[in-house]
Amino acid sequence: xxxxxxxxxxxxxxxxxxxxxxxxxxxxxxxxxxxxxxxxxxxxxxxxxxxxxxxxxxxxxxxxxxxxxxxxxxxxxxxxxxxxxxxxxxxxxxxxxxxxxxxxxxxxxxxxxxxxxxxxxxxxxxxxxxxxxxxxxxx
Numbered sequence: 598x599x600x601x602x603x604x605x606x607x608x609x610x611x612x613x614x615x616x617x618x619x620x621x622x623x624x625x626x627x628x629x630x631x632x633x634x635x636x637x638x639x640x641x642x643x644x645x646x647x648x649x650x651x652x653x654x655x656x657x658x659x660x661x662x663x664x665x666x667x668x669x670x671x672x673x674x675x676x677x678x679x680x681x682x683x684x685x686x687x688x689x690x691x692x693x694x695x696x697x698x699x700x701x702x703x704x705x706x707x708x709x710x711x712x713x714x715x716x717x718x719x720x721x722x723x724x725x726x727x728x729x730x731x732x733x734x735x736x
Contacts, residue, residue: 659681661680664676675735688724
């Protein structure tokens with residue numbers, strides 16, 4: 598359940614903007630450039646309500662630090678990742694491609710089977726399952 602909640606949450610990053618920092622770039626653009634970013638969102642999916650707080654914290658020794666806190670009724674998960682430039686570009690490209698695809702305008706986030714069949718989900722999964730890139734902890 599933990600991984601499903603985390604994966605759904607990071608998938609929802611979508612086309613949020615870096616507006617909190619006076620910047621109108623998309624999440625994908627902020628990630629590519631490792632620009633500071635913050636967003637918060639609450640979503641309801643079957644049987645659970647999630648609140649996510651996402652941050653791009655900047656470069657640390659050449660790696661871009663990403664942090665996400667995901668809260669549900671029963672627990673809090675924290676995702677900490679450090680992406681190199683190639684990983685940032687790869688992830689940003691799939692997010693950008695998803696956001697720019699007109700077929701995704703009415704994408705149903707409640708259809709987990711559909712979510713799992715996206716390149717965004719596959720790419721996030723690859724990074725989240727690699728402990729040298731991302732750590733997931735439960736509070």
